[in-house]
Amino acid sequence: MSSSPALIPVEEFFTAPSRTRARISPDGTKIAYLAPWRDRLNVFVRASAGGWPETESADDPASWRATSEERRSIESFFWTADSRFLLFTQDRDGDENAHLHRVDLAHPDEPAVDLTPIDGARVLGTQFCADRPESVFVQLNARRADLGDLYELELDTGLLVLIAENPGDVTGWVRTPTGRILTFGLADDGTHLLSEWNAGTSTLITRFSGLDHPFAPLPFAPTPDGTGLWIGSPRGSDRTRLVKVDLAGGEQIGVDGHPVFDLDTPRPEADPRFPSSLILHPVTGELLGARYLGARQEIHALEPHFAAVLPKLAELSDGDLAHVSCDAEARRWVVDFTHDRDPGVTWYYDHATGTAERLFRPYPHLDPAHLAPVTPVTVTSRDGLDLPCHLTLPIGVEHRDLPTVVLLHGGPWYRDSWGYDPEVQLLANRGYAVLQVDFRGSTGYGKAHTQAAIGQFAGRMHDDVIDALDWAVEQGCTDRDRVAIYGCSYGGYAALVGAAFTPDRFAAAISYTGMSDLTDLVRSVVPFARRSVVNSYLRYIGDPDDPAQEADMLARSPISRVDAITAPVLLIHGANDVRVHRSNADRIAAALRARDAEVEYLLNDREGHWFVNPDSNIELYATLERFLARHLGARVPDEA
Numbered sequence: 001m002s003s004s005p006a007l008i009p010v011e012e013f014f015t016a017p018s019r020t021r022a023r024i025s026p027d028g029t030k031i032a033y034l035a036p037w038r039d040r041l042n043v044f045v046r047a048s049a050g051g052w053p054e055t056e057s058a059d060d061p062a063s064w065r066a067t068s069e070e071r072r073s074i075e076s077f078f079w080t081a082d083s084r085f086l087l088f089t090q091d092r093d094g095d096e097n098a099h100l101h102r103v104d105l106a107h108p109d110e111p112a113v114d115l116t117p118i119d120g121a122r123v124l125g126t127q128f129c130a131d132r133p134e135s136v137f138v139q140l141n142a143r144r145a146d147l148g149d150l151y152e153l154e155l156d157t158g159l160l161v162l163i164a165e166n167p168g169d170v171t172g173w174v175r176t177p178t179g180r181i182l183t184f185g186l187a188d189d190g191t192h193l194l195s196e197w198n199a200g201t202s203t204l205i206t207r208f209s210g211l212d213h214p215f216a217p218l219p220f221a222p223t224p225d226g227t228g229l230w231i232g233s234p235r236g237s238d239r240t241r242l243v244k245v246d247l248a249g250g251e252q253i254g255v256d257g258h259p260v261f262d263l264d265t266p267r268p269e270a271d272p273r274f275p276s277s278l279i280l281h282p283v284t285g286e287l288l289g290a291r292y293l294g295a296r297q298e299i300h301a302l303e304p305h306f307a308a309v310l311p312k313l314a315e316l317s318d319g320d321l322a323h324v325s326c327d328a329e330a331r332r333w334v335v336d337f338t339h340d341r342d343p344g345v346t347w348y349y350d351h352a353t354g355t356a357e358r359l360f361r362p363y364p365h366l367d368p369a370h371l372a373p374v375t376p377v378t379v380t381s382r383d384g385l386d387l388p389c390h391l392t393l394p395i396g397v398e399h400r401d402l403p404t405v406v407l408l409h410g411g412p413w414y415r416d417s418w419g420y421d422p423e424v425q426l427l428a429n430r431g432y433a434v435l436q437v438d439f440r441g442s443t444g445y446g447k448a449h450t451q452a453a454i455g456q457f458a459g460r461m462h463d464d465v466i467d468a469l470d471w472a473v474e475q476g477c478t479d480r481d482r483v484a485i486y487g488c489s490y491g492g493y494a495a496l497v498g499a500a501f502t503p504d505r506f507a508a509a510i511s512y513t514g515m516s517d518l519t520d521l522v523r524s525v526v527p528f529a530r531r532s533v534v535n536s537y538l539r540y541i542g543d544p545d546d547p548a549q550e551a552d553m554l555a556r557s558p559i560s561r562v563d564a565i566t567a568p569v570l571l572i573h574g575a576n577d578v579r580v581h582r583s584n585a586d587r588i589a590a591a592l593r594a595r596d597a598e599v600e601y602l603l604n605d606r607e608g609h610w611f612v613n614p615d616s617n618i619e620l621y622a623t624l625e626r627f628l629a630r631h632l633g634a635r636v637p638d639e640a
Contacts, residue, residue, distance in 0.1 A: 005370050005396045007635060008429050010625060013422040014617040016041055017362035018055055021076065021272070021323065022346045024048060024334040025083040026283050028327030030105075031334055031348075031359075032086055034074060037065055039614055041073035043086055043103065048332065048348065052359045066103045067112050073612050076272045081133040081283045081328075085155050088112075089123055094576040094608020096526075097122040100138060102155060115158050116140060124148040124528065130177045130224065130284055137163070137175050146527035148173070150181065164197055171532050172216060173197075177285060178226030180247070184216055190534045192216060194229070194245065206250025209235070210535040212447055214413055219263075219278050224285045230255065230278060232263040238446040242278075242290050256300050261292035265415050265444040273338075275323045279306070283328045293444060295376040295388075296320060296418055305330055309351050316347045316356055320419065334359070338419035340374035342366075370395070372428035374418055379471045381440075381464050385452060388445060389468050390416050392424050392434040393477060402433040403482040403632040406469055406498070406506075410489030412441035412453060412461065413536065426621060431634040435472050439464035439494075441540070454540050457518065458497045458556035465494065466502060482632045486510035486624075489580065489609065493518075496558035496569075496588065503566045508631040510624060512572040513609050516562075516584040518553040519544040524581050559584075562591040568598040570627045572620055574607035600627060 016036035024031050031048050034041040035056045044056065046063035053060060066086060067074060077088035084105055089098040100123045101112045116123055116138065125139040125148075134155060139148040147166040150173040153159070164173065164181055172184040181197040182205075190210030194217075195202045208217050217231040228244040233252055235243075241257030257263075264277035279289035279299070288306040292298045297320040301307035309330070313321055319339030326333045336346040343363045349356045372392050379387045393399045405427050409416050416436040427434050438445065439461050441453025453461050465485070472478040485498035485506045492514015499509035515521040522537045522544050541556075542549035554560050569592060573585040585601065592599040602623050604616050611617050629636040 003396050004394070004431060004635065005429065008366070008370065008426070010426065010622045011618055012363070012365055013426050014614060014621055016073065016614045017343070018364060019044075019346070019360045020344075020362045022334050022336070022359060023077070023079060023323075023325040024327055024332055024348075025079050026081055026328045027083040028329065028332045030083065032066070032077060032079065033346075034077075035065075036614075037068070038070050040069050040071070041075070042067040042069050043074060043077050043088065045086075045105065048334075051357075054360075054364060064108060066105070066108070067101075069112075072606075073614070075612065079282065080136070080155060081128060081130070087115075087126070087136065087155075089126075091122075091608070093606045094574050094610070094612065096578050096608060099123060100126065100136075100153070102158070113158065115153055116142070116160070118142045120145065122528075125172065127175060128285075129175055131179065137173075139173050141528050144527075146530065148528055150175070165200075167200075167202075169531075170197075174220065174222055174229065176222040176226040176247075177224055180226055182222075182229070182247070186210070186531055186534060190539065194250070196247070205247055206245060206252075208233075210539070211451065214450070214536040214539070215532060219276060221278055221280060221285065221287075223287075228253075230287060232277070234262075234447045238448050240447070255287075256290050256302060258292040258298065258300075261294040261298065262444050262446065264291040264293040264297070273322075279324055281330065282325060288330075293417060309333065309349075312351065312354070312356075313347075313349060316349070316358075317345060319344075339368070340418055340420060341368040341371040341425075343420045343422070370429075371425050374421075374424065376418055379437075379468045381460075381467045383460065383463075385440060385449070385464070386445075387440075387464050387468055388415075388438040388442075390418065390434075390436040391472070391477075392428050392436075394428045394431050394433070397431060399433070399477045401479040402477055403431065403628075403634050404433040404435060404469075404472060404478040404484070405628065405632075406435050406437065406465060406483060406485045408437060408439070408465065408485070408487035408491035408494045409442070410487065410491050411443070412439070412490045412540075413443050413450070414490075415442045415444040417444075423621065426625065427628075430625060430629070430636070432628070432632070433472065433477050435468060435478070437465050437468040439468075455542075457493075457541055458501055462494065462497050462501060465498065466505065469505065482507055484508040484510065484628055484632055486512070487514065488512040489514060492572075492580075493558070496565075497556075499565045499567050499569060500558040500561040501564070503564055506567050508568050508570070508628065509565075510570040510572070510627065511585070511588070512620075513574060513577055513580050514584065515580045516557060516559040516588045518542070518557045519550055520584060521580060522553070526578055559587055559591070562588060563595070565592065565597060568627070568631050569600070570624065571599065571601045572623070573601075573603055574609060574611060575603055575605045576608040579609045 022033035043066040086103040121142040127137045150164040174182040185193040192208040220231045240262040242255045243252040317337040319337035333349040485495045492511035542553045544550040571585040589601045
């Protein structure tokens with residue numbers, strides 16, 4: 001007879017990890033990592049040699065806390081080439097106006113310094129160059145909110161020097177290690193333009209299709225010799241492969257590819273859990289490897305030494321290799337892994353000796369044996385499109401007629417993948433089947449799969465969700481009458497579409513920072529990004545300045561069909577969200593309350609588009625689990 005596993009408290013999934021995101025210094029002597037202090041993740045440093053205790057302790061003489069952030073958790077950081085400084089970006093309460101901060105390890109008692117202390121400005125990008133190790137190059141919209149200029153920031157003094165002023169058509173800057181300045185821009189038709197900038201004069205190098213690249217050619221990195229730019233390109237193919245753009249003539253020269261998989265979708269900007277698809281040497285910028293992602297990850301080694309190291313790293317875990325860092329000699333490595341039932345294990349590996357040491361698990365209290373496996377499956381849509389999906393079924397119960405949560409990712413230019421997700425595991429632990437759908441518009445499955453979403457918001461994109469749900473019902477694992485639809489950002493919009501456009505299919509809907517009005521979404525794009533959405537928002541959703549397109553966008557907006565919503569709705573929003581303004585949730589809540597429909601609204605005054613702080617996430621998921629239990633009938637903690 002089957003029996004449900006013990007309920008794992010929300011706090012155990014969403015409290016701050018004991019340690020996470022470890023990175024070794026270029027000189028190989030130190031490892032920096034994030035750990036909690038006063039319930040916020042801060043940067044800690046310890047010597048790379050010696051054992052690591054199971055938990056962080058203020059009395060541990062081998063480690064010291066490098067930052068003292070009490071208001072908001074730090075999400076990521078990086079070393080400078082000389083191992084003296086640690087840099088991290090930090091916004092205020094989710095407003096996304098990130099400032100660049102410096103920690104000087106030569107003066108450990110001094111507080112972190114804000115290197116870009118300009119109100120209202122945000123760091124749009126940072127880049128190290130091997131020829132200028134004493135500096136970092138920063139893209140910053142300090143002069144005008146809608147334009148990013150290029151600066152050189154001297155790390156020791158904090159001096160910020162303007163290198164190139166944006167004339168109005170530059171969407172991004174790249175500096176090569178030989179001092180050349182490159183720009184990305186956009187033609188009126190959305191074509192991406194790569195040019196060289198020289199004393200205010202711009203010389204075109206090559207063009208990239210805006211249809212093939214909704215935002216920009218991604219990923220990209222300059223070659224160490226300054227002659228090229230590595231980018232992901234689907235030119236002439238459905239699959240994104242790695243090419244080198246020759247800066248002399250603009251030719252795309254093939255570097256590497258996979259016959260079936262795309263070069264892994266670049267997602268670090270949206271979620272630091274995901275590593276870069278290009279594995280680069282931390283000092284020289286040399287290309288070591290490239291990641292490809294299908295049902296599981298494949299890494300291609302593109303440099304002889306890394307080709308020898310990679311199999312040794314792979315032996316450390318049956319998960320997929322995630323974040324990778326090494327010292328300047330590429331001898332000492334610190335790596336972590338993603339796994340469907342484990343939040344990750346971090347290892348130290350010394351290639352010279354062949355020895356490895358497990359450093360820590362971020363959540364040592366979570367037993368993988370008590371978590372649910374994530375299974376990649378493929379469903380065929382009604383018009384014949386393959387829909388990659390991930391199905392997670394609770395352990396210890398019969399997999400028949402389960403209450404089910406359809407969990408939809410954001411973007412939609414994003415994708416789900418095999419790996420650990422705390423909200424998936426929370427839901428499975430409560431007894432829900434979890435169905436994640438990479439509907440058309442998702443990235444990582446070829447450009448045809450992505451481009452099939454053009455003009456299909458609340459159309460075939462939603463049909464894909466219904467088709468996947470029908471499949472789960474036909475498999476017998478899903479109870480048709482106990483299904484909730486839930487997602488964040490685009491996924492929140494998709495949840496509201498499910499409630500408003502197909503109200504008979506869902507017993508509950510949860511929108512986490514989801515948009516309810518597509519015209520408001522497009523009109524509210526932050527100033528510096530407005531020119532950049534021509535190939536994404538305008539192409540896929542529409543232009544609200546065109547009356548006919550505006551009418552179509554409103555017809556595809558849940559706010560226009562709110563009277564059709566019959567299921568209970570939970571709205572979750574950060575008050576400081578600059579991507580989807582809180583008015584998108586306010587208006588849905590007001591409209592539902594006006595007709596006494598059931599709606600619950602959680603508004604967090606100290607968060608933005610994604611909740612960062614542990615207490616915010618604990619409140620969010622405690623609210624979510626109670627809401628689902630009321631309307632789908634699964635377990636709640638007080639019934640354990």
